[in-house]
Amino acid sequence: MRLYAERPVRLTAQVLFDLAALAWIYLGYQLSVRTEAAVLELRSPGYRMIDAGAQLGGTFADASRTASTVPFAGDRLADVLGRGTAAGDVLTDSGHRMLEIVELSASATAVLVGALALLPLLALWLPRRIRYARTASRAVNMREHAVDVLALRALAELPHRELKTASSDPAAAWRAGDSEVIAKLAGLRLSALGLRPPRTS
Structure with a gap:
């Protein structure tokens, strides 16, 4: 399989185009990585929700323990306050779900950006290089035989x-x-x- 020409002018042009294609692939990769990083920054609200849920749950748990020491109504009051920890759990779970959604969206966006960056190469550069390699290989064989x-x-x-x-x-x-x-x-x-x-x- 002959990938490159033998004459200097055509060979130089092919090498330059191939280097440009590699540079384009690198730029597309960098763009997809940066796009993913930008989308991942949206995780901040999710982390805050997790922290807030943990703090809320801890506050209700502390209040429930304190209320249990109150004479007569302590147990009932502790039970009511103990249910408030569920609100913290809900907030924490919501934060984790938000993180999962953002991370999935970041990965999907990075793949999409990378695919769009590669599209011109797949549509224009790669078919021409494959066509040249096949044609040149056949021509070299016919030159001999x-x-x-x-x-x-x-x-x-x-x-x-x-x-x-x-x-x-x-x-x-x-x-x-x-x-x-x-x-x-x-x-x-x-x-x-x-x-x-x-x-x-």
Whole structure:
């Protein structure tokens, strides 16, 4: 599998584009991380609710213990105040649920931001790189074993003005088996992919 061209100009352009793609991936990762951190800052109210619930429950528990020492009505009063600790538990549970929701939302948002950042690469850069690798690999193989097929590809895919540089009638020369013109046509196709021309004997 040939990932890069052989000619310096095309090779340099490919390397620069690949480095730009890697930089874009890094920026997308950093953006998703920072977005997650920003959403996680919304956990503060949840922590405050947990602290408030713990304090409220502790206050009612202390009041219940103190009330139990009151003569005659102490037990009844302690029972009533003891039920107030449930309010603290509810507040604490609500705080924990809020934390879970915020953390889940932060993770989902980070994944979404990362996916959106990768979308241009998946839609534009990656298909072109895969297409080039396949095309260049086939062309290199044909350069070694099927120069005439490579020349035929040039006739089918390259603009006529480029084909005229190989021969005034390149199609007729190819049909006649003109090895010199076939080599030139193959070279044009390889050059379009940034690859070296076929070796001539």
